[in-house]
Amino acid sequence: MGKVTKESFLSNVAEHKLEVLLDNGLYRHLKVRNPKTSNQWYQITTWPDYLCISGDMGCFTFSRIEDMFQFFRDKDLGVCLQYYAEKLQAGMHYRDAEGIFKEFSIDEAKKYARELKRERITEAGRDKDAIRKIHEDFENLLKAEEEHEFYRELQDLDYDLCDLPDFYEFKYYYIWCCYAIAHAINLYDQSKQSN
Structure with missing residues (x-):
């Protein structure tokens, strides 16, 4: 499978398009996929204090601030894997979720x-x-x-x-999804600017 880099991620989603299913303040539902295939499709769902990414590449739910788009927004697709992991919602503490985002190398x-x-x-x-x-x-x-x-x-x-x-490293799907969140927000922001 290899390592996920910004370049490899962008190659994966080069043909993906944004579909806004719901856009009501902090309540959003975005779907991002290649219209020709369901491979590596994903969706972003937000509600106050939460953002969930789900789809073909896994499911992760984060909580940090009221508008999670502000938390993840990065035009350059910069990702802070460890900091994001600390905001994962699973069990009582992000360490409960460590098996979700890290694996032994x-x-x-x-x-x-x-x-x-x-x-x-x-x-x-x-x-x-x-x-x-x-x-x-x-x-x-x-x-x-x-x-x-x-x-x-x-x-x-x-x-x-x-x-x-x-000896642990971030899992492929977790890294991919972190890039996907910033990607979806960029597509969303672009769609708002063109309207």
Whole structure:
């Protein structure tokens, strides 16, 4: 699937058109889609203090200020992924929703493991037996393919798991939807200016 960038998002929605289904003050319902296909269509629904994006790319509801268009409005499609995540509505706190917008990155975890391995080899100096043991110890860790396997192997190395960095990254669909919100608001603003 790759990473979502502003450029890749804009390519995805190049043929999308805005349909305003409701526009009554803070109560809005916008639908954005390519008229030729339902692929990657989405809709934005707002009511006082809330904005919900739903459709082909997922569903996320945010709350921050009375008019959420003001909160997300950005002509350049700048997105503040972490700040937006803090405004997600799920459970009692945005951390309850973390599984919705973040996922474990095995690539980041392995990058960290390779750095840790290099540090241990440096500490071993010229001790060939110690270096051979380090290579053996890290072999399974660097072969890990998923989160639980990675942590189990790391724990087997007697590594203090409390000192680990965050190996999580924002999910593809969450990033895409954050861009889509700003995109829809831009289309909405353009439609208001042309009327």
